[in-house]
Amino acid sequence: MRKAMLMSAALMAIAAPAVWAGPKVQVDAGTIEGVSAAGIDRYLGIPYAAPPVGELRWRAPQSPAPWSGTLEARQYGPDCVQMDMDSPPGPGFVNPESEDCLYLNVWAPENAANKKLPVMVWIYGGAFIMGASSYPSYDGTAFAKQDVIVVSMNYRVGRFGFFAHPELSVPGEATGNFGLMDQIAALKWVQANIAAFGGDASNVTIFGESAGASSVNFLMASPAAKGLFHKAIAQSGGTNAYVKPLDKAHADAVAWGEKVGAKSAEDLRKLPAATVLGAPVIAPETVIADGQIVAKSTPEAYLAGEIADIPYLVGANDYEESLIKWLPGAEKKLIESLGPKGEAVVKLYMADGTSREVAEKRVWGEYAMTLPARWRAEQSAKSAGKVWLYRFSYVPETLRATTLGAGHENEIEMVFDIRNSRTARHDWTAADLKMASSMNRYWANFAKTGNPNGDSLPQWPAYTVKSRTLMHFGKDGIAPVKDFAKARLDALEAATAK
Template identity: 40%
Template sequence: MKKLYILIILLCLSAHAQLPQEIKITGGKISGVTNNDISIYKGIPFAAPPVGNLRWKAPQPVKPWRGVRECIAFGASPMQGEPVPFSMWSQEFLIPKSPISEDCLYLNVWSGTTAPTEKRPVLVWIYGGGFAGGGSGVPIYDGAALAQKGIVVVSFNYRVGLFGFMAHPELSKESGHKASGNYGLLDQVAALKWVQQNIAAFGGDPANVTIAGQSAGGMSVTYLIGSPLAKGLFNKAIAQSGSGFFREQPALAEAEKQGAELAEKLGAKNMADLRKLSSKQILDAQGGIRRPVIDGYVLPSGLAETFTANKENPVTLLTGWNENEDLFWGEFKDAAGFTQQIENEYKNNAQKLLTLYPANNDVEAEQAQLDLSRDRQFGIPEYSLIKAQLQRGTAYVYRFTHVVPATGEYLKYRASHTGEVPYTFNNLGTVDRPWADADYTLADTMSNYWVNFIKTGNPNGNRLTQWPAYTDKQSMIMEFDINPEAKPLPDKARLDFLQAMMEKE
């Protein structure tokens, strides 16, 4: 009886997950699993482990292996602090508690193809986390549901924090490019090159690649658009709640100075000493070093300058942000206090700004602070990207306004930062929330728009409500709530005013 029971279990498991055929890629052969007709490969190395003497070096070629490498579990998340839920981010939005390691350069593939000749469109996902955290093993990034809709999904890890973004004079000298500080972005370029070289083996089309990301992932998307190293590696881009426009980035000299000061703080006389330190010693000392650098190599200039000089990589763009993603960490001021703050900060522009963000009473003042915080952090960077894109390409713009169902402490976050991601991945089942049927319908609809864009560069089709391309004259966006609707950008007057002020600074 016991043997029969075991046999039944094995038969049930084989019906849902079986090893697919071996696939040969850069480095050797791999195998994965198949679940609901989707072949899944996790933890594929795309570069050598950036440890020891490879710490703070550009990603190096992967070391070949013998036999068949079983790729059925995510690789370690990049080195960072322990994932602890905070603010609107419950555990489902965070990396697994383990493993976390400097040995993190692994990627994952979800594909429903049955033959390499299919050439399905490819989505390459870049996670957020403020360039200080994050990883591809986050539950909401699972690619199976999108792969079910006819695309190949790739996600990967890149180095974050001090491990990914430290510059130093010695590092610049040894690089061969007189540059340092953008190792996390170099990891992203390496992953995209891996896709070009290997994705056909998974039934993907290397000539039809969309890069996409949210928050710091969205910023990464725009930095890749601006990087000459990423030329020819993608033709479409999705930037969700993140753009590198008007983001403060240190110049190389400034970043090198920060790195040298850190080395002195750690008692390291040279780079050899720094590379001997433990991961924990580095992590504990990193402070605020976690931003991409204008290094003259990966990023020759800021994005605004790159677009002005017509040196960006051409793409069709889909971008937008959420209604309530104001990352407001301070204390709210009352109406008088907010008015005084605006007058002190904006001088001659204060009265106009108070017309756009009224604060006639304390309730209005609180909402004005939330709206202004959102527009400064997300609206203006995204809006500036859209305006630059329109000079030479097409842009589709959205606003996610749907209040994400929640209980307890999460009720207050509404259409918050990252709230749209489970919908665009059609992954509501990965998040513990009181979802209604309307949520599942919205997730199916949003993911259909995203998949259409990934396939063709146009989100429309499949009898979806028409999503017009954005123009300065019409300024039409798609608003995603229970019933998605195309309408004019509601904050255009605010954003025009803020952008004009920032351009004068």
Template identity: 40%
Template structure:
């Protein structure tokens, strides 16, 4: 195990010995911060579309005082975010630690960014771990390959793999980062046996996959998922199956003018990200994800750890514009956007007037994209797991200013992040005393959970565990209250349809 060379006084460069060599960070406000720490070799050249390889050792002390470029991507993961510098050489992580030395053995939160597996950055200021670290945890933000560079499946890739699989390279990066943390975090004052993996949106989908993956076993002891899971029936998404993903990958290769793997590896990375061609999702394959998360959880084979999950009341406001929605065009607009849905499902969202149609669209998209998956995840873990589930509904409306990207969005997708990281001051908005109180409560819940597997603690409203016979949900708003599963009518309609598609009722043991 790596050992600390020194953890010096504030204001002096910090040195730590990792398993690849010594690094130096910076001290700020009582924390030691390490930026751009490599956890795997650059996935370039012949290493493109291969599992992450170990970092080559170095001599001397490597400076870790600047963020590394983000992985190749186009666009940004959140409105208003500055586009990050990008590179194919991107497998780095960042660490915020309040530890005074390697013997502190503090809990660790490993954060996986969202962005639909298309974009996202481990260095985005909203995700900085400074405020959480001041509450007594180490925060690590990790990068992973995105889009076709992270999720391409091809017959040629499957054939060259000793595991007879392809795709999921981005997920392998996440697993490699967790393995790096397990090997090295003690040198930074962390406890390698008290690691919480956490993420939002596609980062949360990743958490659901890591709980289902045999490769994730033992690399984390708690899990947090915010607005994202992979539990809907795969019959509704056959592209997730390896054979179909390989066919899609072949079409993508032809579309970029490189019909062979050799030619694909020669292309500049920038030519592979402009048109993702749908190569932006996990693959059911023998190595990383041999079965769907639903099947894994339903059979009790998941990595059974305490779980804190939930979604937001107005998720879809960040996803769809309903200003022109009408009752007359509701069904056709919906089919154009997401495909044909069963009539019983559409009927669960009344749309006889234009105003109803707008609300129905927001409600259906919220539950389709996020609500049902989180409800299923909670019920599955509560049913087959032995570790507790804590389920939330985020309902606070941030003071998004008029004229901004977020105007009128309310408790939209990603709105909870300012509160989770206690970073209200990163946005120059008119935060209320209630917002600040809630940010303190939510960030303390998250930190307590990382420390003990239970979000409850002194001075916080009691958060009951979720069990299938009671279904108590923590409503995160000012004030914090306890309620039932939100939007249960629509979720039940989804559940009925999905159970029919799956061919058997939902398993809630």
């Protein structure tokens, strides 16, 4: 089903004239007018770069053209062109797609213009082949109510966002990782403009989930992003252990261009969007080692000491194997690739009576997300970095009878404390609301101070090489756990070590 099930409900929910107070802000390209309701100002669909169309397709993002008068920033900009989705991100939610998609959104408390509030910049997931800032679960209202300004942006995905053809090279510009360049351009926009909304450009936290968390990790290692943010949160970001070498990216791009009859930059830029979309980039062969935006994989950057030394919050969910429905057979391929070591790990996972089928999938889920999160926490702790590790296993009460665990991305609605009828995928109970409020406050505290603790929340110990303690968000509440699943994760780490 086309991802075109995305935005009309959102517009209906926020577009009633009765709630438009028309807050105005001057940004570098002109004046914008947003929407004010319930003490929160929203500015949606702000252009942060020129439309990447025509001659600007497969170019580094360029500055947007200034406008005269007042730009109405009252609805999301189009989502970037992308592959189909299996299901919409919210009931009845529809938004158009376009190559002209480089827009961002801001949520801020009313009357914040003269303040210096912490800023959180959200980067969506979607395997670098889909996703959009218009999704209802990314609404920044709950953070803004805690005096935190939230910014979310669209960035190019699929072959529009990650494509390195030698004919497209422009002197003085990076090439290939256009999606990451878009993220960096949005962060530069934040540095230049966020003070007008009441934000502190010296206190910016980037946070993201899945490919968004991978983006966080890549940005932490990117020279081009240095100094643009000061804290980072990676939710289920995976290993990021593979980046495509530039020569292979060039060869793949040339081969594809020849297949569709496009050899020159002019030919490539004239291709219909449908032709470009028809050959999607498949993760993990997405991000390219171009030498400017991305020099190496993030594990290599950690080991080389080339990662940003900033407060870092990282974790994963307990049922990350939910991703296997899009990657059928991935668990068996992993175990077969490990040979006898893989078989030994599976047997360890079965030791508590777990069936082989469930154990194999759990091995894959923890290999894909849980182990990389622990590894990053460990590496950050070794370098004396301030790091907090979490595990999320909370399932909303009304879903427990039919849900095997907290799947990939299921923490997002709790982090954003999304609870209104426009976005709800389930009924919220008092326990659900308490968990959402707590997680939202932990994340907000981290953005404010670089430490998630405060507000009478259960104490979350920092992860250190001695304590190895994570915070578990589970159905029985929130509590620290020391050496979580150490035996099986150690065995899995040893079996998969290169």
